[in-house]
Amino acid sequence: MGDILDSLKEILGERWVSNRPEELWYYSRDPGVLEPHRPDYVVAPQTPEQVQRIVQLAARERVPLVPMGNAMALTGLVIPLRGGIVVDMKRMNRILEVNEMARYAVVEGGTSQGALKAYLQEQYPHLRHSLPDAPAGTTIAANVALHGQGRLTQQYGFNSEMVCGLEIVLPTGEICRVGSPSLGPHWFSRGPALPDLSGLFLGWLGTTGIITKVGLRLYPNKRFREVEIFVTDMPELVPEVIYRLTHLELLEDMTVWFQPKPLMFKDNYHVTIYFTGDSQEEIEFKRKMVWDALQEFMDSKDGGFMVVDPLKPRLLEMPQRSVAEFADVPRGGGFEYSGPITLVEHFPRYAQKLVELAGKYDLLYAGTARVISGGHAMMFAISFAFNRADRAMMERVKAAMDEATEFALQMGSIPWKPNFMEQKMILQKMDPVTRGLIQSVRRLLDPNNIMNPGNWEV
């Protein structure tokens, strides 16, 4: 192992390699409820070439490698289940290019969501990217690698669908470019009209390579943003509300949330509707369209729009910092969520299941659904807050999450960013031919089984 340490120091310089107890303790865990596992080393590269040399070393020595962004998936995806080297990517944080006319950016693999937001705001204020509500420090590469969603997912799909080119260090050490950057200097297409190889890396949770550059589509940033909240106490009404609103084809984003605390929100389902415009006239037109679409439900007294002004500063903030506050509701510093991707029509059953699980395991819950691609699907987040000082509560959260995943699979849903045990559940339920293909692809790309081992394994 001493040779590996020396080799890493030779590649990165002593300063950016650590096997100190402090780093090994910290990088052995994430903020979720899964048990930690110590890495042997933590490294922080700054160039693709350094990543390449690290991967070559790991392949030669058969040492596991775990790429890490901000470690906020909460499902243990950066916990080094078999030890090895954790690769902290956050030093690779440069924004390399913005093509204004083609509306895309090229960023390094450790660039944070916040950094791109700030850069665009200053340099290209009429452009934006699909910012998730995860903390600003989460990285763009990690977000797309796990099929994250963001503020523009309702319009344009998963954030991973907005990728327009990748650079990856393959598990064998080659640096590979995917899409238009494999042919020339422009990063406008991830695949079409080529075979779309980005599918070999997106959704694989770091098991098929380390992303060192991401091309990401940008979108118009309108001058004004607005928000309305439609409230109903009938969960069965929510899919129809979403259907009517998505029919308008003019909304920025739509989420549905419900929670028992504070009491003013209890037993109600809140459909938060975001829309944008370049003029107040456009905003008011869209507002009218939204209200008109739901007028029938107001007439029947099945729902109505709530006064939203006091909540606006929080709701319009990007990323929405208040999302993190849920972790401190039980004064305990943690929350965990399972976010199956499912049909919008399943909303009432998921809502019922969440409340049932919270009661069964005596947990504080929050439910949030994000509409994807105009209603083709939604992500339903089953969230439980926990007290990190209360081991028993953390065990209850774990059990509730397992049950939520079982339920999701029964419903024919796809668990989002599943932990390693959930991945096994998925693979077991999966069509055997599909499962075999996944395993074959994995073996082909990573013959030494060094990339985030323990994940996507049968």
Place this chain on the structure above:
Amino acid sequence: MEYVRSIEHKDVVHRCFRCGYCKFPGDYQDFNCPSYKVFGWDTYSPGGRMWLIRAWLSGEIETSERFAEILYSCTACGSCQQHCPFPRFSDSLLKVFEEVKAELVNHGRIPPTVRDYFKAVSVSGNPYKMPREDRAKWAEGTGLEGYSGQEFLLYAGCVASLDEVGQRMARSVGKTLLEAGVSVGILAEEEPCDGSEVRALGEVELFRQLAKENIEDFKRRGIKRIIAMDPHAYDAFKNHYPELGGTFQVFHYTETLVRLIKEGRVRPRKLDARVTYHDPCYLGRRNKIYEAPRRTLKAVEGLELVEMRRHRENSFCCGGGGGNFFTDILGRGEQRPGSIRIKEALATGASILAVACPICAKMLSDASKEQEESGKLQILDVAGVLAGAS
């Protein structure tokens, strides 16, 4: 032999979610935590520190040089506290860090430079190991007299009294106050160390001793109103002396300048220059004094005040807070906070970087010397700007 670890705010530590908002300014443009910026490991971020403290309290990690370095690399700039999204405990972040440092002090597990600092203050009454009489030299030729019942005590502090850059600032402030006819006196060679950095570095007992002696001395002299040149001293007098029985009316010198300008007692000279202002953490984030220095600068005819990208509550520390000015744990290198700050100042096109803290003045002056373009930027304290740039 290992010891029992405990801190007063131990029940807060596990509540950190490690979301990382603490590392950033409000607009996320860059990392705003100086120690994270320099060291680059999550362990050196405020959230990382909180998580490590939890491990340390539970015995999962041991006290080590690295752990001490992680704690002492914090500049106590308060950016984490400002940007932590958890309002129910964010105010406790700095207290937690201070309490752990105090534990390390209690058990003698501190970096050598911290130990040397405490020793110098204990033995010499200042961190420079200078004789007491040297403390009066800055005031020579200014006309400032020893305190003998004047309305205000002008308190310089160790850096403004004994460091060359700080002394220039002290003279500017002193002269301006005298010219405005302020009834002000100094303690000269009898001025004590206020203990602010001693406290920040965790030597709680030495701080209490210094503070109590100072409080008794100030009371004996009949001092009721203090103008502090150093925001670190201001913070100690304002926020930590009262709990030890020392309640004085405390002003930062820029607050006094604003009043004097309003009263027409200070008439700034015309200055055709573009100026940017660096918020000292102990004045801005810690004591919410953002306006006084700016209003003072805006009173100068011809002066164009421009802001750096990071300013007010989002300001980036010079790297000297929390005792780092003396212990230099952040060290040098391309990510040195002072150097980054100089680049930000140059990016505004300003020809003057105005400061209101002797520690910031020194840190930024030193960093500036190491940069190619530094000749384009003059570093002046706010009173120096009023008197007209040289």
